[in-house]
Amino acid sequence: MVALALDIGQVRIGIAVSDRTGRVAMPVKVLPAAEVASCARSFMRIVEDYEPEVLVCGRPQTLAGEDGAQAERVAEQARAIADRLGLPLAFADERLSSAEAKRILRAEGLSEKKMRGKVDMVAASLFLQAWLDAHTREDSDEH
Numbered sequence: 001m002v003a004l005a006l007d008i009g010q011v012r013i014g015i016a017v018s019d020r021t022g023r024v025a026m027p028v029k030v031l032p033a034a035e036v037a038s039c040a041r042s043f044m045r046i047v048e049d050y051e052p053e054v055l056v057c058g059r060p061q062t063l064a065g066e067d068g069a070q071a072e073r074v075a076e077q078a079r080a081i082a083d084r085l086g087l088p089l090a091f092a093d094e095r096l097s098s099a100e101a102k103r104i105l106r107a108e109g110l111s112e113k114k115m116r117g118k119v120d121m122v123a124a125s126l127f128l129q130a131w132l133d134a135h136t137r138e139d140s141d142e143h
Helices: 033-037 041-050 071-085 097-107 119-142
Strands: 003-008 012-018 025-032 054-059 089-093
Touching: 003 033, 003 041, 003 071, 003 119, 012 033, 012 041, 012 119, 025 033, 025 041, 025 119, 033 041, 033 071, 054 071, 054 119, 071 089, 089 119, 097 119
Parallel strands: 003 054, 054 089
Antiparallel strands: 003 012, 012 025
8 A cells, every 4th residue: 555645834745655565654755835735747746656545644733642733724735635636634643753854864964954855755754654654553453
């Protein structure tokens, strides 16, 4: 099962995808938010390349696990994109994913300026991996 993940921001959207087995998440690209929201050719090319079966979007939550200030805007945008793509929609907890992405990129030696375009796709791959891991566990618990 291929999952496509979106880290929806107001300016940029980070995109990550799973492998065909649904076990490993990989960062793909960062696109302007308007291109993803309108399903522009740049975004649709990614969708066509990976043929996802589910859309997983990060849900901004507070550290206490409640919906953050951006959660409703993100949820509305996610539902609209999923509807346009004809894909089922799932949400993943994205708490601390951007901070962790920055830590990873900093460890790779990237400056703040160089990591700016990469943080969102790395964050998307982090919460997608957590989502995949949880679903892999659920599937193995059922057998």
